Amino acid sequence: MRAKKTNTEIRKEQILLAALKIIGLQGVNALSIVGVAEKVGIVPSALYRHFSSKEEILDGILDLMREKVLKNVQQARLKKHNALARLEFIMMRHLALLKESRALPLILLSDAMYLGTSARLSKIQEILESYLSALSAILKEGMEEGSIRADIVPESTAIMFLGMILPAAVLVNVQAPFFNLESHAANVWPAFVRSIAVIN
């Protein structure tokens, strides 16, 4: 059965979402052109109308990831109005992302991403650095507000913030249904606060 001809913009999105779904379930290395095409409902070779190679799909996925991650940060700025609240919001959102799909960590932790072109590595660097520097900015603001200790190093503390999320991402993969993201958050956040907040 012939698939309906579909505008390339729409198809591109369908393809990326299909790829994302596969990655979320089976990891980046299990991503195959055949698998994606199947999920989209077209034939493998038809993919090449929309992406010139598998590499390009991987790049596209990274762009998607950047969006998702940075949107969290922006929303934090909009909805919360002090540093600690913003950080907590971001953490909760990020953990929610993990629950929604394991794709994000599987992508960022996948060796498949580091191989490929060096352009891809740069892209990953950029995403990570944007994220870290957004966190740093919030931290600095908190320091100015006086809610966050003056003796922390914002860049390192941003990495520590990541340190609340990454182990969760790994454990969600390894311990599968037994790892409880909510209680992880509840336990880890106060400790993080303790290590950075100014005590009144």
Next chain:
Amino acid sequence: MRAKKTNTEIRKEQILLAALKIIGLQGVNALSIVGVAEKVGIVPSALYRHFSSKEEILDGILDLMREKVLKNVQQARLKKHNALARLEFIMMRHLALLKESRALPLILLSDAMYLGTSARLSKIQEILESYLSALSAILKEGMEEGSIRADIVPESTAIMFLGMILPAAVLVNVQAPFFNLESHAANVWPAFVRSIAVIN
């Protein structure tokens, strides 16, 4: 040219080390029988005298990793005599491991490891859990000693400990030579201590 005949115990080790080196540079998925054989200096089929399949090599590598990781914990017990010192020692050693080779995180985080046999997933679980429970044990001892706050949850704190190491593992991959493990340690450790230590 015919490779010199070499005792199987030695070859096994050579093979695992070669595999480890490849993984460290190119990731688990780039590990191929041909590649390993080449690095060892024998012909691919000769590998099968020492390992009955690629799977067995991967298992062997996991065993090696378990050893490396747990040895750090044991040494910490021998060389250091209070909880905080032990934890710091383990962290430093673990970071050193990352510097030595990127293989460790690439292996433990690789989706290639989760696929394959479910026996392998169990092995990874076991390694992770041994590591976490060893950390928990040290934390509990610290609580009894009175050096570590009584209100922390040891299991979650062990995961936070991992949170100092994992981001480093990722950043070491992504930022390659620019990420400085030493300064990371210097910045992150005091914050961790702040969040768990009893203040005198």
Next chain:
Amino acid sequence: MRAKKTNTEIRKEQILLAALKIIGLQGVNALSIVGVAEKVGIVPSALYRHFSSKEEILDGILDLMREKVLKNVQQARLKKHNALARLEFIMMRHLALLKESRALPLILLSDAMYLGTSARLSKIQEILESYLSALSAILKEGMEEGSIRADIVPESTAIMFLGMILPAAVLVNVQAPFFNLESHAANVWPAFVRSIAVIN
């Protein structure tokens, strides 16, 4: 050079015929994907568009064999109108099949067929049993007609019928061009008739 694109139905047939030819000349075990692809004029991996595995090709060949064998029986029913004439017709056709290609016995007698999936063994059983029971049916009709002795056991006699063909199949293999199928038929058929026919 790129092979002309050819409809899968046609290619499937080409592939089975090529496989059959190879088996006829070199036996089932000499059948290789490379060999078949070469004979068809495509690249080995192209075979997998038409058959998902070598197993499937072997199954396809068995289906072909079943068809060939059972078609003889059907034609006998159409063209001849008494038991002995039908049996003679079947024998002649079956011997002709042997002349055409040695594939049939090489397949049905090959241990390569018995290994593989147990599904394949069932298929062989089924072919053999259909053939034998078709022969039995004709024999029973002859007994009712009064042309075949009432004291024979149809099932065993069907096997004896096979006993005219199988040695020919073996000898055709072993004595190659020197074995004369026609004179074999001329000598063996009267004896078979003598042992089952009612003497008027």
Next chain:
Amino acid sequence: MRAKKTNTEIRKEQILLAALKIIGLQGVNALSIVGVAEKVGIVPSALYRHFSSKEEILDGILDLMREKVLKNVQQARLKKHNALARLEFIMMRHLALLKESRALPLILLSDAMYLGTSARLSKIQEILESYLSALSAILKEGMEEGSIRADIVPESTAIMFLGMILPAAVLVNVQAPFFNLESHAANVWPAFVRSIAVIN
């Protein structure tokens, strides 16, 4: 553990018997040097002290087969004193051989045997022809005795005799435990006699 050094004559026999056993269970194509060595209790490479190649083992097995088959004929001559009795004796012995081990038919029907060297094909021819001509001789004696019809062609009748045994060999393979060799003999022998014996 090192196997005891053993005289080559003895080892040769052990090897052939092991090979025979494997063939009987799994067919000629499943015969591997590793398998044989294992059964004998030595290491694969040690086989090459006794046989220079796998081919030579196959040749050795054929010699063994010749012996077994022709011994039946000789014993028939010794123990029975008229043509029909001798033929019946041979048939019973031959069917007994099938029960003992499926090796014989698996060898004679195996394509693996026809490939190999042309020397091997000659050997098979020779075995078959010796067997057939021994049968022919008995038949001719029966014709002279007056117990066997004068109008049969001895050579073709010898092939028919084979026709009692071969289908049994095939069915024993295919229908495995359900095929009853004894009742096959009981049903088939009278029909054979009917077609060749002089009626008093």
Next chain:
DNA sequence: GATGAATGAGGATTCATTCAT
């Protein structure tokens, strides 16, 4: 835009055989 067929570069594995000890 989509399809079906074909390609080619791997990749894991098996197995008979060789060879130094």
Next chain:
DNA sequence: CATGAATGAATCCTCATTCAT
């Protein structure tokens, strides 16, 4: 004689990609 290690040829199969329709 026997062993353990190494070899090389062969085999099945996967997958990204190309291309004519």
